[in-house]
Amino acid sequence: MNEQQLLQVFAAILFVSGFGTIASTKNLVKMIMGFQVMIWGANLALFAGGLVNGQPTYFSSSLVVLSISIGASVEALALSLVILTYRKFGTLNPWEIKRLAH
Amino acid sequence: MLLLSRWPKIRNWFAAAVVATTFLLAVNLIVEVQTSGPITSSVPWLSAYGFQLTVHVDGLAAFLAAIVNSLGFLIVVYSQGYMGHEKGLPRYYALVLLFIGAMTGLVIAGNFLQLYIFWEIVGICSAFLISFWYDRPEAVRAGLKAFLVTRVGDAALLIGFVWLYATTGTVDFQRLTTLASQGFVPLSILTATGLLILVGAMGKSAQVPLHVWLPDAMEGPTTVSALIHAATMVNAGVYLIARTYPIFSSSQTWVTTVGWVGVISALLAASIATVTTDIKRVLAYSTISQLGFMFAALGAGTQGGWFASQFHLMSQGFFKALGFLAAGSIIHMLGTRDMEKMGGLRKRMPLTFIAFLFSTLAIAGVPPFVGFWSKDLIVTELSLAGQNIQLLLMLLASVLTSFYMFRAFFKVFFGPESKLAIEKDLHESPKIMTVPLLILCACVLVLGFTEDWAADLLGGAAIHSWIVFSLPIIGASMIAILVGFAPSYMAFYLGKPNPKEFLQAHPILGSLRNVLLAGYGFDALYLAVFVRPFSKISEGVRSVQTGILGKNLWPILAVLFLLVLWIVMKL
Numbered sequence: 001m002n003e004q005q006l007l008q009v010f011a012a013i014l015f016v017s018g019f020g021t022i023a024s025t026k027n028l029v030k031m032i033m034g035f036q037v038m039i040w041g042a043n044l045a046l047f048a049g050g051l052v053n054g055q056p057t058y059f060s061s062s063l064v065v066l067s068i069s070i071g072a073s074v075e076a077l078a079l080s081l082v083i084l085t086y087r088k089f090g091t092l093n094p095w096e097i098k099r100l101a102h
Numbered sequence: 103m104l105l106l107s108r109w110p111k112i113r114n115w116f117a118a119a120v121v122a123t124t125f126l127l128a129v130n131l132i133v134e135v136q137t138s139g140p141i142t143s144s145v146p147w148l149s150a151y152g153f154q155l156t157v158h159v160d161g162l163a164a165f166l167a168a169i170v171n172s173l174g175f176l177i178v179v180y181s182q183g184y185m186g187h188e189k190g191l192p193r194y195y196a197l198v199l200l201f202i203g204a205m206t207g208l209v210i211a212g213n214f215l216q217l218y219i220f221w222e223i224v225g226i227c228s229a230f231l232i233s234f235w236y237d238r239p240e241a242v243r244a245g246l247k248a249f250l251v252t253r254v255g256d257a258a259l260l261i262g263f264v265w266l267y268a269t270t271g272t273v274d275f276q277r278l279t280t281l282a283s284q285g286f287v288p289l290s291i292l293t294a295t296g297l298l299i300l301v302g303a304m305g306k307s308a309q310v311p312l313h314v315w316l317p318d319a320m321e322g323p324t325t326v327s328a329l330i331h332a333a334t335m336v337n338a339g340v341y342l343i344a345r346t347y348p349i350f351s352s353s354q355t356w357v358t359t360v361g362w363v364g365v366i367s368a369l370l371a372a373s374i375a376t377v378t379t380d381i382k383r384v385l386a387y388s389t390i391s392q393l394g395f396m397f398a399a400l401g402a403g404t405q406g407g408w409f410a411s412q413f414h415l416m417s418q419g420f421f422k423a424l425g426f427l428a429a430g431s432i433i434h435m436l437g438t439r440d441m442e443k444m445g446g447l448r449k450r451m452p453l454t455f456i457a458f459l460f461s462t463l464a465i466a467g468v469p470p471f472v473g474f475w476s477k478d479l480i481v482t483e484l485s486l487a488g489q490n491i492q493l494l495l496m497l498l499a500s501v502l503t504s505f506y507m508f509r510a511f512f513k514v515f516f517g518p519e520s521k522l523a524i525e526k527d528l529h530e531s532p533k534i535m536t537v538p539l540l541i542l543c544a545c546v547l548v549l550g551f552t553e554d555w556a557a558d559l560l561g562g563a564a565i566h567s568w569i570v571f572s573l574p575i576i577g578a579s580m581i582a583i584l585v586g587f588a589p590s591y592m593a594f595y596l597g598k599p600n601p602k603e604f605l606q607a608h609p610i611l612g613s614l615r616n617v618l619l620a621g622y623g624f625d626a627l628y629l630a631v632f633v634r635p636f637s638k639i640s641e642g643v644r645s646v647q648t649g650i651l652g653k654n655l656w657p658i659l660a661v662l663f664l665l666v667l668w669i670v671m672k673l
Contacts, residue, residue, distance in 0.1 A: 019655065023656055026652065046148070048150065049148040049150040052149050058145070063147075094652065
């Protein structure tokens with residue numbers, strides 16, 4: 001197994017563990033953390049896919065950097081929504097916020 | 103941008119300046135391609151999966167980039183006047199620039215994956231712009247409809263090129279062309295993937311039966327309609343077929359299907375355009391019909407047909423932009439899209455009158471306007487290819503085209519002056535709107551004479567031998583124009599016979615009119631077959647949707663697990 005495959009396997013593990021976090025937690029903040037881990041996995045997979053002979057290339061790495069910065073802004077937005085949710089409902093447990101369920 | 107938001111004027115003109123710059127760059131591309139041949143440059147991207155970022159600029163790409171950006175520039179300038187008093191202008195200009203930029207990216211993309219990314223950006227921008235006035239329910243519905251209907255095509259395109267990738271291991275246009283021409287791709291797979299990609303093109307280019315989104319897209323601002331119909335979006339499908347033509351042309355089934363899709367769309371849409379009373383919808387159906395002409399030209403299966411389709415794309419872009427911007431000028435001043443409420447506007451809006459006249463003449467194909475050259479070329483190529491049935495049907499579509507355009511023209515500008523115009527004391531639109539109109543007028547007048555030059559750019563000497571002028575063909579299309587013009591002139595200019603009384607006297611025509619007004623019932627059919635059952639199913643499974651992300655993810659996780667298990671078992 002070379003470096004690239006190692007990175008790809010690791011990316012898959014990150015992705016699945018983020019997925020599992022979202023599926024198993026009952027806390028909105030942890031859910032966003034799981035989401036973040038999924039994005040790391042995706043970014044790592046993109047980075048690993050762009051390696052040529054084990055070396056990163058300019059174009060693919062710059063796209064990954066772009067993706068990271070977009071991910072950061074999405075998370076900021078998500079966290080601000082969580083703050084609003086907390087102010088409105090007084091809880092971070094989505095199971096108790098039943099407005100969408102009906 | 104924050105700084106610019108304090109001076110909205112600078113912000114708006116900044117958008118125009120950006121498109122002007124890209125237009126100059128596109129012109130520069132044409133010059134470079136003409137002097138030193140096609141430019142290809144690629145950088146490694148996801149090399150582990152065999153993907154590269156490839157920019158491939160040949161004559162076709164440079165030609166389209168120039169069309170997109172020149173029309174885009176004129177439309178953005180026109181927007182300064184037309185959209186001047188709207189709210190949400192930063193959103194408008196951002197989306198318009200993204201729209202034009204994505205379309206430019208689409209035409210210079212060197213492989214399917216890249217093309218697909220820009221294809222989706224174009225799709226999302228058009229949906230957002232159609233529902234620009236998001237407080238109007240119809241606009242939101244129309245945007246959603248455009249998005250969903252084109253999605254059918256997008257899915258087919260995705261399946262098509264992934265299948266091609268699975269077979270050949272590459273998505274690069276040039277490599278695929280080489281592989282296909284050397285016979286490395288089985289003909290059956292070539293036909294199947296080609297047809298899937300054709301469905302994608304039909305979705306974007308609004309060909310029957312995926313055309314239903316385009317007439318509804320008229321809910322957006324008129325500048326957006328002009329952009330969608332002339333510069334971006336609908337051209338993407340025709341471009342995709344032209345770009346992939348060398349790959350799939352060895353499949354005769356594919357070529358024939360492309361041609362028939364075009365012929366049917368051209369006829370159906372032109373017939374619907376003869377009865378609609380909304381001025382923008384007339385132009386929308388006209389676009390579907392003109393795009394049908396392009397598909398029919400590609401279906402001729404010759405290099406001449408290929409060139410004719412792209413030349414008509416340019417021609418359509420300019421005369422349709424002119425038509426929409428002229429219609430927009432009327433709508434802007436009069437505040438309605440209903441042609442029944444217009445009439446006798448020629449004295450109050452002389453410049454708009456000239457613009458719409460030029461557009462009408464060009465769409466109908468009257469010499470020396472640009473429409474004459476391109477439409478004639480299509481008809482000639484069909485006859486050279488020996489497709490006589492298609493040729494006759496296209497001439498019939500020409501008759502209808504001439505009829506509906508002159509109908510709109512007479513209804514809007516002649517006859518008794520409308521009450522609404524007198525009430526509003528109608529006058530000509532501001533200069534910022536009429537100047538782009540006059541520039542476009544000049545364009546539709548002279549661009550027809552660039553045929554030889556365009557042939558040089560797109561294919562060189564090989565295409566020149568296909569450009570022939572045969573008098574019988576020109577005569578036939580002139581007769582077609584006159585046959586369409588005569589009833590239009592009598593009914594809507596002279597008023598003898600009066601159209602309403604005429605319809606009452608002939609009940610068969612009346613019922614035909616109702617069928618046409620319902621758009622042959624495509625909308626009703628889709629509503630009954632897809633929308634209603636789907637809503638029923640959604641209501642049925644409503645209880646599964648808890649609205650809690652954590653709960654909803656478990657089934658996905660289970661499927662993912664099974665998928666991994668399957669892969670492991672296979673290893």
